[in-house]
Amino acid sequence: MASSAKPIASLPVINITPWIESDQKGRLSTAAALHAACLDYGFFYLDISSVADPSEPKELARLAREFFALPQDQKDAISLAHQDRARGYQRLKENITNGLADNHEAIDFYRPVETPDKSRPLWGENQWPDVPNFRVKYEAWIAKMKRLGMAVMEAMATGLGMTSDEWEILRAQVDDSFWVMRIIGYPPLPNDQAGFSCGAHKDYGCLTFLWADPTKSALQVFLPQPDATSSSNSDGTQNGIEQGIWINADPIPGCVVCNIGEMWEIWTNGLYKSTLHRVIHRGSNYRVSIPFFFEPNFDAMITPLSAALRLQNGVRKPGDDSEPTKKYTPTRYGDFLMKKVGGNFATGKGRYADD
Numbered sequence: 035m036a037s038s039a040k041p042i043a044s045l046p047v048i049n050i051t052p053w054i055e056s057d058q059k060g061r062l063s064t065a066a067a068l069h070a071a072c073l074d075y076g077f078f079y080l081d082i083s084s085v086a087d088p089s090e091p092k093e094l095a096r097l098a099r100e101f102f103a104l105p106q107d108q109k110d111a112i113s114l115a116h117q118d119r120a121r122g123y124q125r126l127k128e129n130i131t132n133g134l135a136d137n138h139e140a141i142d143f144y145r146p147v148e149t150p151d152k153s154r155p156l157w158g159e160n161q162w163p164d165v166p167n168f169r170v171k172y173e174a175w176i177a178k179m180k181r182l183g184m185a186v187m188e189a190m191a192t193g194l195g196m197t198s199d200e201w202e203i204l205r206a207q208v209d210d211s212f213w214v215m216r217i218i219g220y221p222p223l224p225n226d227q228a229g230f231s232c233g234a235h236k237d238y239g240c241l242t243f244l245w246a247d248p249t250k251s252a253l254q255v256f257l258p259q260p261d262a263t264s265s266s267n268s269d270g271t272q273n274g275i276e277q278g279i280w281i282n283a284d285p286i287p288g289c290v291v292c293n294i295g296e297m298w299e300i301w302t303n304g305l306y307k308s309t310l311h312r313v314i315h316r317g318s319n320y321r322v323s324i325p326f327f328f329e330p331n332f333d334a335m336i337t338p339l340s341a342a343l344r345l346q347n348g349v350r351k352p353g354d355d356s357e358p359t360k361k362y363t364p365t366r367y368g369d370f371l372m373k374k375v376g377g378n379f380a381t382g383k384g385r386y387a388d389d
């Protein structure tokens with residue numbers, strides 16, 4: 035007898051190789067798979083084994099561990115307090131999400147700027163650890179992730195049904211990405227203690243490419259379930275709280291976990307939703323993850339794209355030629371980022387608010 039139990043949800047795996055290398059047909063199927071994954075999950079695995087040998091991020095993780103194992107004062111030598119309060123090392127629990135300290139330490143890097151000024155928010159210089167080969171290896175990864183970002187953006191534009199002229203306009207908003215890279219170290223959370231290794235959040239920008247070491251049951255992704263309970267409201271909420279389940283997004287060899295940020299939510303007028311995720315690491319090992327955030331250009335004005343409005347307008351009553359409603363107001367990416375980063379740290383909650 036067939037089981038009526040629902041299969042356990044798992045995220046789709048999409049190979050980027052056909053987009054990068056192959057014929058038109060392969061490209062179209064990758065683009066369609068990205069579109070479906072963004073509609074349904076906002077999260078997916080991206081198989082990048084044709085772009086990066088797994089030994090490459092493994093070496094990055096080894097270098098990260100070498101840094102995190104240093105005495106505290108040597109790590110503090112590159113503290114973000116010495117720079118623009120965004121670029122550099124942050125101690126365990128210095129990062130704050132939803133008002134709670136995150137149980138991780140990290141180094142944050144941003145796209146370098148032409149005339150650095152550490153008194154200006156986000157406009158300082160990156161601080162590199164004094165660990166042999168660290169900078170050269172990570173800079174090679176950054177270059178690779180930037181190329182991957184442009185490829186995935188173009189594939190997504192195709193998946194959304196954008197014309198080549200429309201893509202050129204979108205491309206000009208991301209071709210000088212104000213990227214961010216975090217190198218995160220997670221000691222295990224004590225078993226008897228509530229709290230998060232990284233609290234539930236959505237990412238800010240376009241695309242996150244997350245490489246993580248093989249630790250299982252750490253990263254979790256929220257999948258809304260509108261029909262989760264019979265007493266939930268028609269919009270899938272119950273007393274205003276969205277109903278859903280958290281699923282593990284355990285690492286798959288050769289893949290990065292990819293998710294879309296809030297800028298894609300604006301570009302698609304809410305058709306693609308940026309998805310909540312969190313980290314709860316209770317194992318016994320020290321976990322390392324390296325998220326690369328491929329973001330829009332600092333000055334890009336993000337506004338709903340015509341291609342998304344066309345899709346949302348798909349089923350219309352005859353004679354209805356009204357403009358689809360734009361649910362999101364245009365947002366300058368740099369301003370949005372500044373506000374977000376300002377609320378992230380224990381040492382300076384809202385630290386850019388009065389600058």
Ligand SMILES: O=C(O)CCC(=O)C(=O)O
Pocket residue numbers: 216218232237244246252253311312313323324325
């Ligand atoms: O470490 C992870 O698995 C996720 C980190 C994350 O979500 C972030 O830094 O935005």
Ligand SMILES: [Fe+2]
Pocket residue numbers: 235236237242311
């Ligand atoms: Fe995240």
